[in-house]
Amino acid sequence: MQETSGDTSGSPKYISIEGIARHFSAPGGGRTTVFEDVWFPVAKGEFVCMIGHSGCGKTTVLNILAGLDLPDGGVAVVDGEAIEGPSLNRAVIFQSHALLPWRSVLGNVAYAVSSKWRDWGRAKIEDHAKTFIALVGLAGSELKKPAQLSGGMKQRVGIARALSIEPKILLMDEPFSALDALTRGNLQDEVRRICLATNQTVFMITHDVDEAIYLADKIVLMTNGPHAMVAEIVKNPLPKDRQRHEVHKHPHYYALRNHLIDFLVTRSKTFKDEIPAGYDRRKPPVVSPNSQSPSSQSPDTQSPGTQPLPVPPPATKRAAA
Amino acid sequence: MTSWPLQARASLVSVLILVVLGLAWHIGVNTGGGTGQANVDPEYAKLIGAAANTGKSAMPGPLDVLAKIWQHLKEPFYDRGPNDKGIGIQLAYSIGRVLLGYGIAVLVAIPLGFLIGMSPLMNRALDPFIQIMKPVSPLAWMPLALYTIKDSAISSIFVIFICSLWPMLVNTAFGVSSVRKEWLNVARTLEVGSFRRAFTVILPAAAPTILTGMRISIGIAWLVIVAAEMLVGGTGIGYFVWNEWNNLSITNVITSIIVIGLVGMILDQMLARVAKLVTYPE
Numbered sequence: 001m002q003e004t005s006g007d008t009s010g011s012p013k014y015i016s017i018e019g020i021a022r023h024f025s026a027p028g029g030g031r032t033t034v035f036e037d038v039w040f041p042v043a044k045g046e047f048v049c050m051i052g053h054s055g056c057g058k059t060t061v062l063n064i065l066a067g068l069d070l071p072d073g074g075v076a077v078v079d080g081e082a083i084e085g086p087s088l089n090r091a092v093i094f095q096s097h098a099l100l101p102w103r104s105v106l107g108n109v110a111y112a113v114s115s116k117w118r119d120w121g122r123a124k125i126e127d128h129a130k131t132f133i134a135l136v137g138l139a140g141s142e143l144k145k146p147a148q149l150s151g152g153m154k155q156r157v158g159i160a161r162a163l164s165i166e167p168k169i170l171l172m173d174e175p176f177s178a179l180d181a182l183t184r185g186n187l188q189d190e191v192r193r194i195c196l197a198t199n200q201t202v203f204m205i206t207h208d209v210d211e212a213i214y215l216a217d218k219i220v221l222m223t224n225g226p227h228a229m230v231a232e233i234v235k236n237p238l239p240k241d242r243q244r245h246e247v248h249k250h251p252h253y254y255a256l257r258n259h260l261i262d263f264l265v266t267r268s269k270t271f272k273d274e275i276p277a278g279y280d281r282r283k284p285p286v287v288s289p290n291s292q293s294p295s296s297q298s299p300d301t302q303s304p305g306t307q308p309l310p311v312p313p314p315a316t317k318r319a320a321a
Numbered sequence: 322m323t324s325w326p327l328q329a330r331a332s333l334v335s336v337l338i339l340v341v342l343g344l345a346w347h348i349g350v351n352t353g354g355g356t357g358q359a360n361v362d363p364e365y366a367k368l369i370g371a372a373a374n375t376g377k378s379a380m381p382g383p384l385d386v387l388a389k390i391w392q393h394l395k396e397p398f399y400d401r402g403p404n405d406k407g408i409g410i411q412l413a414y415s416i417g418r419v420l421l422g423y424g425i426a427v428l429v430a431i432p433l434g435f436l437i438g439m440s441p442l443m444n445r446a447l448d449p450f451i452q453i454m455k456p457v458s459p460l461a462w463m464p465l466a467l468y469t470i471k472d473s474a475i476s477s478i479f480v481i482f483i484c485s486l487w488p489m490l491v492n493t494a495f496g497v498s499s500v501r502k503e504w505l506n507v508a509r510t511l512e513v514g515s516f517r518r519a520f521t522v523i524l525p526a527a528a529p530t531i532l533t534g535m536r537i538s539i540g541i542a543w544l545v546i547v548a549a550e551m552l553v554g555g556t557g558i559g560y561f562v563w564n565e566w567n568n569l570s571i572t573n574v575i576t577s578i579i580v581i582g583l584v585g586m587i588l589d590q591m592l593a594r595v596a597k598l599v600t601y602p603e
Contacts, residue, residue: 066510067509068506068509068510085509086509086510086511086512087510087512088510088512090510091510092506092510094503094506094507096503098501098503098504098506098507100504100522100525100526101601101602101603102525102526102528102599102601111511112511115511115512115513116511145601145602146603147601147602147603165511
């Protein structure tokens, strides 16, 4: 697993989440463990989605990666350095776009640019900002205030702001969940295009299965909280150059989608009571659902992990016993 | 009629109301007090002097007031000794005191409000002081100010300062403490230093709330200066009103009321303009 290859996937551990835990003080004393001992890696240039139900601590994981929150245990490492606070190397696209309403589109992006390159002149900052505003398709709207933009356009500005600082990793917290379906689809296409073109490393939180299938190279499945854990990492069998309108024709598409939905509907609840034999928190199994074995136990040849494919509950019980 | 814009119709109604009120005033004054000497108490007759003999009430009509206003407008800045100065000079004294006291209050309240708003500890620690000081009438400070400062002019400025302070302080602290977390998170992820963050995120975010406090304060300051000047005397529009009451010149008192109202409105509108500049739609 540790080999460093020169291919596009780069180092397998560009981001490494190592045993992080987060507790919150519960009402009436005591404390609630949202998650503990969470481990997973993200390779350079990889697009990783995390899915799980509300309350499993997805956003907390993202905030820890952003440096906005600190883990109570364990460490998050990015490019060989432990995260100790927010950094311009890690850009965040917020769910609520979080634009500064008193600044124009250009002002919002330029604010980020001038924060990153503090010695740049005004003209250089604005040029750089305009490049990224154009990249997200908002050329011509530079002087508008956020209140004059639609929800989708606001989120485009948020994306431009995040990309403009040329971060090592891009963190997205359900960036499209507040948008209508059509706008969401368009923005997903844009984000996918930009991230592929720039080989951007992305970590994204979502609870939209189709969004994860379309965008992600790998999908990290979180079980329900409290005491949430990474159940497994699903390797997306769809090709990197997938097209939105052809995704569902892919032979492994339904196996993947069913696997994810099955996880969200049942296994996210039951996983921690039926932990499969050989499960190692430090190395969550990597699986790649395919249509040849929709519900059988035959291990996937593509998968370096040992986790069998979605197993019917009786079989799992036997394995755990 | 309905094709007129709303503003034009509203202005027309305003003018109509003014005319009706003026007429009522005029008729009231010219019919009510015209019963002659018989009703006038001899002591009072001595006080009001010539007016008692004419049988005319000391209560002026609207035309008298208009004439007086015209007279003041023709010569607002004359100075014929301590008890006879033009209304313009008196107003300038009052406005000067208000701006000075208010300006110092701005310089104290906004930084202090920032501190209180950003620090939950200071917020709680200073809260009891603010809560007790806020409802105290600023005039209650006057004896203390006169005793310690020993200067009536500075004392009235101090009173303006103390009454302008609280609304700005409370509003600044509230505005700063309620800046949206996500905006602060944006600044954090961009590694913006605390000084730059205060000026580029917190100040613009809290500015509308701060300006609301500033508008409340200037209103209170203008209310209080009249009372303060009545107490300390010497100069100012408050002293002018009291002096004219002693002269039994009700015309001048009414003129002053109108002028005080106009100046108060102008002060408020100036800050309203500024508030409009810093307000952002979400």
